[in-house]
Amino acid sequence: KLRKSLQNSIKQIHKDLGLTCIFVTHDQDEAMVMSDTIHLFHEGRIEQSSDPITMYTSPVSQFAAAFIGNYNILSREQFAAVTEKKIASENGIAIRPETIQIVTDPSEETDYTFDGVIIDNTPKGNVLQYNINVNGVKMKVDVLFRSKVLFENGQKLRLSVADHNCIRI
Known part of the structure; x- marks a missing residue:
């Protein structure tokens, strides 16, 4: 519950202050909840960069499909x-x-x-x-x-x- 509460607080602060925030996580669910744009890295390069819905519904590679969702x-x-x-x-x-x-x-x-x-x-x-x-x-x-x-x-x-x-x- 604490994690979800902190996620909501961070999102609200981001919205209220209008700041650009970089949030780094290896948790796909957290990335989906927290992000306007996800930059998915693979071997030091951006594999896919898109909004969470596009990332989930239209992965550009096998790596992206394996990371986001349960394909x-x-x-x-x-x-x-x-x-x-x-x-x-x-x-x-x-x-x-x-x-x-x-x-x-x-x-x-x-x-x-x-x-x-x-x-x-x-x-x-x-x-x-x-x-x-x-x-x-x-x-x-x-x-x-x-x-x-x-x-x-x-x-x-x-x-x-x-x-x-x-x-x-």
């Missing part, structure tokens, strides 16, 4: 194994776990649809993260606890993800 990062070959479709990308694909839908009705299917089996799950506050085996590739899928429908380990599921949520990295 499923797949090589082109892994993506083809999962979806049985090829995709144009130099290095691979990053897919946020919350953008993968668990499909219960075929009308909900989007661009890429695939089947998997639940390995296990981890409660993370108001989110339940499923680890799912899809053709030998482990995928993370996040769902809110708002649903009365929860799935069991070992259960087979149909998953779907829209093309615009498959970020080429």
Whole structure:
């Protein structure tokens, strides 16, 4: 609670005084909360520089995707194994776990649809993260606890993800 309180105090002081502040952290959540602009460094150089929302939704590289958020990062070959479709990308694909839908009705299917089996799950506050085996590739899928429908380990599921949520990295 103290950390969150200090974050809010620093943000308010920054706003009230109109000062430029440089805040250095290795904590991705803290960077997202505290920043107007994030400069993500990798090997002594700026890997990506953008506002927090752009940083999270549009990482420019595998390093940026791995640092900000909890992406499923797949090589082109892994993506083809999962979806049985090829995709144009130099290095691979990053897919946020919350953008993968668990499909219960075929009308909900989007661009890429695939089947998997639940390995296990981890409660993370108001989110339940499923680890799912899809053709030998482990995928993370996040769902809110708002649903009365929860799935069991070992259960087979149909998953779907829209093309615009498959970020080429």
